[in-house]
Every structure is written in C-alpha cells, then in structure tokens.
Amino acid sequence: xxxxxxxxxxxxxxxxxxxxxxxxxxxxxxxxxxxxxxxxxxxxxxxxxxxxxxxxxxxxxxxxxxxxxxxxxxxxxxxxxxxxxxxxxxxxxxxxxxxxxxxxxxxxxxxxxxxxxxxxxxxxxxxxxxxxxxxxxxxxxxxxxxxxxxxxxxxxxxxxxxxxxxxxxxxxxxxxxxxxxxxxxxxxxxxxxxxxxxxxxxxxxxxxxxxxxxxxxxxxxxxxxxxxxxxxxxxxxxxxxxxxxxxxxxxxxxxxxxxxxxxxxxxxxxxxxxxxxxxxxxxxxxxxxxxxxxxxxxxxxxxxxxxxxxxxxxxxxxxxxxxxxxxxxxxxxxxxxxxxxxxxxxxxxxxxxxxxxxxxxxxxxxxxxxxxxxxxxxxxxxxxxxxxxxxxxxxxxxxxxxxxxxxxxxxxxxxxxxxxxxx
Amino acid sequence: xxxxxxxxxxxxxxxxxxxxxxxxxxxxxxxxxxxxxxxxxxxxxxxxxxxxxxxxxxxxxxxxxxxxxxxxxxxxxxxxxxxxxxxxxxxxxxxxxxxxxxxxxxxxxxxxxxxxxxxxxxxxxxxxxxxxxxxxxxxxxxxxxxxxxxxxxxxxxxxxxxxxxx
Ligand code: SF4
Numbered sequence: 001x002x003x004x005x006x007x008x009x010x011x012x013x014x015x016x017x018x019x020x021x022x023x024x025x026x027x028x029x030x031x032x033x034x035x036x037x038x039x040x041x042x043x044x045x046x047x048x049x050x051x052x053x054x055x056x057x058x059x060x061x062x063x064x065x066x067x068x069x070x071x072x073x074x075x076x077x078x079x080x081x082x083x084x085x086x087x088x089x090x091x092x093x094x095x096x097x098x099x100x101x102x103x104x105x106x107x108x109x110x111x112x113x114x115x116x117x118x119x120x121x122x123x124x125x126x127x128x129x130x131x132x133x134x135x136x137x138x139x140x141x142x143x144x145x146x147x148x149x150x151x152x153x154x155x156x157x158x159x160x161x162x163x164x165x166x167x168x169x170x171x172x173x174x175x176x177x178x179x180x181x182x183x184x185x186x187x188x189x190x191x192x193x194x195x196x197x198x199x200x201x202x203x204x205x206x207x208x209x210x211x212x213x214x215x216x217x218x219x220x221x222x223x224x225x226x227x228x229x230x231x232x233x234x235x236x237x238x239x240x241x242x243x244x245x246x247x248x249x250x251x252x253x254x255x256x257x258x259x260x261x262x263x264x265x266x267x268x269x270x271x272x273x274x275x276x277x278x279x280x281x282x283x284x285x286x287x288x289x290x291x292x293x294x295x296x297x298x299x300x301x302x303x304x305x306x307x308x309x310x311x312x313x314x315x316x317x318x319x320x321x322x323x324x325x326x327x328x329x330x331x332x333x334x335x336x337x338x339x340x341x342x343x344x345x346x347x348x349x350x351x352x353x354x355x356x357x358x359x360x361x362x363x364x365x366x367x368x369x370x371x372x373x374x375x376x377x378x379x380x381x382x383x384x385x386x387x388x389x390x391x392x393x394x395x396x397x398x399x400x401x402x403x404x405x406x407x408x409x410x411x412x413x414x415x416x417x418x419x420x421x422x423x
Numbered sequence: 424x425x426x427x428x429x430x431x432x433x434x435x436x437x438x439x440x441x442x443x444x445x446x447x448x449x450x451x452x453x454x455x456x457x458x459x460x461x462x463x464x465x466x467x468x469x470x471x472x473x474x475x476x477x478x479x480x481x482x483x484x485x486x487x488x489x490x491x492x493x494x495x496x497x498x499x500x501x502x503x504x505x506x507x508x509x510x511x512x513x514x515x516x517x518x519x520x521x522x523x524x525x526x527x528x529x530x531x532x533x534x535x536x537x538x539x540x541x542x543x544x545x546x547x548x549x550x551x552x553x554x555x556x557x558x559x560x561x562x563x564x565x566x567x568x569x570x571x572x573x574x575x576x577x578x579x580x581x582x583x584x585x586x587x588x589x
Contacts (some may be wrong), residue, residue, distance in 0.1 A: 024569045139493040142524040
C-alpha cells in the first residue's frame with residue numbers, strides 16, 4: 001500500500017521499505033535543534049549520564065533566540081554556559097544572540113531538506129514541514145537520548161489530509177487560513193497525528209506562507225504539519241545556495257484517517273480571540289475593539305514577506321496615538337533585507353519600535369510585555385492567558401496586514417476596510 | 424511479564440488537565456520534593472498529600488495539554504503514581520512520561536468507568552483495564568514492547584546508561 005508523507009519520512013529514517021500508521025519504529029535523527037531555554041539543561045544531563053560527546057556535531061544546531069538580548073544576569077549566565085558546551089562538543093551550527101529565531105534560521109540557512117526527520121526541544125519544530133521535513137517537538141530526556149545515540153523511537157502517526165482549493169481574496173493570507181482551520185476543526189483535531197496540506201491552492205502558497213501554516217499545525221495538536229516538496233520548495237532551496245530537490249510527495253494510494261476538503265475562496269481575514277487559538281472568528285466580528293499594543297514578529301510571521309505586507313498597509317501613515325507597535329524581524333537576514341529595501345524605514349516612519357531579531361515578547365519572556373487589562377494583537381501563534389505578561393491581559397492573533405491595520409486604527413481593524421476607515 | 428500487570432487505587436480527574444495544573448508555574452524552578460507537593464492542587468487539594476505509592480490516575484481527554492515541560496510527568500512519578508490511564512493524552516506529555524518511566528495507557532471510556540477510590544487493574548501489554556469493584560472491563564491501547572522496555576528500565580536515561588556501560 002502507498003505511504004503518506006509522514007510514513008515515508010519515518011520509513012526512510014528507520015531504514016525500512018514501508019511502515020504503516022500505528023507502528024513503532026526506531027529512527028535515525030536527521031537534525032537535532034536546541035534553543036537557549038533547554039540547551040544548557042540537556043547538555044548538563046548528558047554529562048550526568050556520563051556521555052561526553054554527541055552523535056553528530058554537524059547534525060546538531062543550537063540557537064540563542066528566546067532571551068535576546070539577555071534581559072537579566074541569569075539569562076546572560078545561561079547563555080555563557082551554552083557557549084561553553086557548544087565549544088566543548090564541537091557544534092559548528094551555533095547561532096548566537098541576534099542571529100534570529102531557530103525556526104527561521106534552520107530553513108533560511110539551508111539546514112532543512114525535504115524528507116528529513118528533525119527533533120527539537122520546542123513544540124513549533126513542526127515548522128519544517130513546510131519543506132516536506134518531519135519536524136516535531138520532544139522533551140529534554142528524549143533529547144538527551146537522541147543526542148547521545150542519534151536515534152529515537154517514534155509511533156508512526158495517522159495522517160489527516162487537508163485538500164485546499166480556491167483563491168484567497170486580496171488582503172487575506174495563509175495565516176488567516178491556518179487560523180480558520182484551527183477554529184473549524186479544533187485545538188486537538190490532530191492530536192498524535194500528522195497533518196498533510198495539499199490540493200490546488202497550495203500551488204499558490206509561497207514558502208513563507210507554508211512556514212506559517214506548518215508552524216501552527218501544532219496548535220491543532222499535530223506531530224507533523226507537512227507540505228509535499230515541489231517547484232516552490234526547489235526554488236527556495238536553490239535561492240539559498242543549496243541543492244535543489246526532486247518532488248517529495250505522498251503516494252496516490254496512501255491511506256488517510258480523514259480527508260477534509262476546504263474551499264478558501266471568500267474566506268475573510270480571521271482572528272483568534274482570547275484565550276484559545278481555536279476561538280476564531282472573522283475580523284469584522286471584532287472590529288473596533290481597542291488595542292494597546294500591536295506585535296509583528298515571531299517564527300509564525302516575522303519574515304520579510306510579513307514585514308512587507310505590514311509596510312504596504314502602513315506606507316505614508318502613522319499608527320494611532322496610545323498604541324505601541326513592536327516589530328521584531330525573525331532573523332538578521334530579514335532585518336538586513338528590510339533595511340535595504342526601505343521596508344524598515346516605512347515601518348519606523350509609521351511609528352514602529354524595532355527590536356533585535358529573536359522571539360521578542362512572543363512567549364512573555366521580555367521585550368514588550370502587557371500590563372493588567374491591556375490588549376494586544378499580534379502575528380504570533382499562541383494567545384493563552386498570561387502568555388505575554390499579565391494574566392489579566394488579552395491577546396488576539398491575526399495576519400501582519402490585520403495587525404498593521406489595527407495599529408493604524410487603534411482598534412482591531414480589517415485590512416480590506418482601510419481606505420474606507422481613513423476617509 | 425509480571426511487571427506489566429498493575430493494580431492500584433484510583434484518583435479520577437476530568438478532561439484537559441494541563442501542565443500548569445500538574446506542575447504549577449510558581450514552583451517551576453523548585454526541586455522535585457517541593458514541586459510534587461503541589462501537583463493537581465487546584466483541582467483536588469487532597470491528592471498530593473494522600474496519594475500512595477502504586478495509586479493510579481484516571482482522567483478524561485487531552486491529559487497533560489499545554490507546554491512541553493517534563494516536570495508535569497516527573498512530579499506524578501515522584502509521588503509514586505504507578506500509571507496514568509486517560510481517554511487521550513497530549514503528545515509531548517505522553518512522550519515525556521515514557522521517557523521518565525511513568526506508564527501511560529490510552530483507554531476510551533475510562534473517565535466514566537471509574538470513581539475516586541475504585542480499584543483498578545491495568546495490563547500494560549494488552550491494554551486491558553478492569554474495574555475490580557464493578558468487574559467491568561475496558562479495552563485500552565496495548566503498550567508496544569518498545570515503550571514497555573523503556574518503562575521497565577526506569578526511563579530513557581536508564582536505557583541510555585545501560586547502553587553506554589556496555
Ligand atoms: S517566536 Fe515564539 S513561538 Fe516561535 S520559537 Fe520563539 S517563543 Fe516560540
């Protein structure tokens with residue numbers, strides 16, 4: 001019988017001709033990712049079990065991105081420990097503070113290839129599914145085992161396929177699509193399962209859009225959020241100086257647990273409302289709700305395409321008084337491109353504060369947190385209670401265009417209504 | 424394997440028990456001896472003080488949802504919980520539990536099939552769950568041998584130590 005993308009990835013990594021959903025395999029790790037929240041702990045635990053080397057320093061990537069620039073002496077000390085371990089273990093793919101967010105850097109710097117099995121100590125490791133790679137989050141003990149042996153056990157997941165068709169309207173993005181899917185199917189719709197995104201509409205989804213969708217697959221519980229590799233994948237890899245790729249697709253007779261047909265035509269811009277990612281509605285339903293802060297950044301929507309979309313909305317205008325607009329480029333390369341292309345000037349002229357590439361305030365660590373009763377709309381992926389500071393704050397999630405339009409209006413706004421509201 | 428048959432007293436919980444409830448944030452950096460005293464306190468204040476070695480946690484859907492923090496599973500294990508049987512688990516919690524040597528069984532119907540204090544029999548190899556009081560039998564998912572090997576070693580780091588000793 002044919003295999004889904006998830007089955008094919010795990011069969012390859014386990015050195016088998018075929019695997020089926022439900023089967024357990026021991027698979028070779030293609031790439032292991034650690035970031036500054038867990039890296040030092042994992043390296044210490046390795047030492048505690050008497051392991052003083054890792055399976056492959058060239059397949060291990062360490063990124064300092066969450067606490068950047070170090071907001072406290074403790075964070076700075078944590079970063080020092082990580083640098084010592086990285087040197088000791090001979091890890092060359094080390095991205096220090098300021099280079100960017102792990103999930104941006106791995107694709108951008110050519111670490112991710114279609115078909116690869118990638119584990120990370122971070123739930124949004126699903127992002128790499130955009131390139132047809134099986135990325136998934138694991139805990140610290142599993143990571144210790146993976147680093148020591150280069151292997152880990154996996155249950156081959158059932159796959160839910162989303163057949164997407166139709167054309168997105170002007171002002172509507174793939175962020176709106178994944179928010180819509182989360183709202184329609186629910187936050188645990190893909191628990192233990194892989195999601196596969198296909199159908200005619202994905203041919204119009206550029207790599208940046210696919211990264212957004214795969215990033216948020218985990219908000220529906222998914223183990224993997226996969227796109228087949230195609231010409232868009234091939235071009236993305238070549239543009240970054242890597243080798244291109246052949247197509248990497250599921251078999252036509254693959255077995256799916258469910259196939260959902262979703263028509264994207266006519267979908268209006270979407271927002272997730274406090275405090276659940278699957279509490280989703282149309283922007284028009286919440287238009288006019290006042291905001292204190294707007295945030296454009298994160299591994300979901302901090303790429304140049306996202307900054308450009310925001311700049312198009314903000315061009316020649318200024319954000320409402322009383323609103324703070326934070327822009328956090330996902331990487332130094334994104335920042336540089338925004339600088340060279342004039343996008344950054346547009347954003348700053350409109351009133352944005354630009355922060356160092358990294359996670360910024362996304363997970364509530366630092367750099368733009370919310371006070372009690374404050375309301376924020378952001379381009380990130382989670383709006384749980386207390387995620388960005390005060391437990392009495394409210395977080396809405398939307399596309400870069402929606403967030404930019406809201407910053408202009410001082411309240412949640414539909415980017416398509418901009419001309420009207422400015423009259 | 425006699426290892427694979429567990430009997431114990433049931434503590435029953437609802438759906439969507441999150442990692443915040445299993446490992447409250449304000450004790451996150453405390454040692455496990457402190458953390459384990461606050462497990463589930465927001466939903467059952469007596470649990471952490473009265474739970475005994477070998478007791479079994481029974482729960483509804485999506486047990487362990489939320490963050491990837493491993494302390495959620497570590498705390499339950501430290502209190503002596505022998506096994507968690509739930510309608511479903513969040514994926515990363517399930518992985519972490521196995522990695523730490525805490526058996527987990529997915530069993531549809533278990534939430535309504537048990538009350539606090541019932542006695543439960545869990546056969547890890549087959550997934551057979553029995554309510555010793557009512558003699559009702561439920562069919563959960565069997566735990567594959569790969570997972571049982573990690574569990575009987577006491578967790579994935581114990582497996583690793585065995586391998587590196589060789
Ligand atoms: S940007 Fe946010 S979601 Fe992404 S890795 Fe950083 S903290 Fe996590």
